[in-house]
Amino acid sequence: MKKVIVAAFLFTLGQGIHAQKGFKPLFDGKTTVGWHSYGKTSAGAGWKVEKGVLHFDPEAAKNGQGGDLVTNAEYENFHLKLDWKVAPNANSGIIFYVNENPEKYKNTYDTGLEMQVLDNEGHHDGKIEKHRSGDLYDLIKSKSEPxxxxxxWNTAEIISKKGKLTLILNAVIVVETTLWDDNFKKLIAGSKFATWPGFGTFKKGKIALQDHGNEVWYRNIMIKKE
Incomplete structure (x- = not known):
């Protein structure tokens, strides 16, 4: 019986390793190395590392110790994968193609696209179409709500390859679109971002985890170049 259990464990482990083949961790589970608060050189104290989890604590983020957490590196064609969970009534987001130029763009979302992270029922944004979990924020409503x-814990994936964007939530494809073409420009023109110069125009940029003033947790953050 022990041999069967061990064999089953090794098989499962092997499947897990195979599933993550080609991915590199963006979060080491121990520190915020590789990340910093937008426009700064290090991560604010509001971003805590607790037992392999990145936790945003609004109380610890007071006095300028918060801000969106962004990668040091930029990414072009990529497959991002991570787990997230939120506290009741919380709002956050996974923002990508961020152009970090704080003198020109005050916030990550001035340039970056966002996959929404939300308590759909508890936060007021959940009452707004294209603002619910899994949506391409304010641009495309998700096909379903898994x-x-x-x-x-939820598992989110963002795959962007040569302009084709796919958002996946809990193994379900929720958004598919083509970036930067005429149709995408029409989506922006019909959104809250219509008059924001630079929004959604960058084809290479940083990845950000949003400080929306609410408690949120992230883990197993990894990326693969496409």
């Missing part, structure tokens, strides 16, 4: 209950 999001889990508040406090449970």
């Amino acid at each position: 999001v889990k209950a508040v406090g449970e």
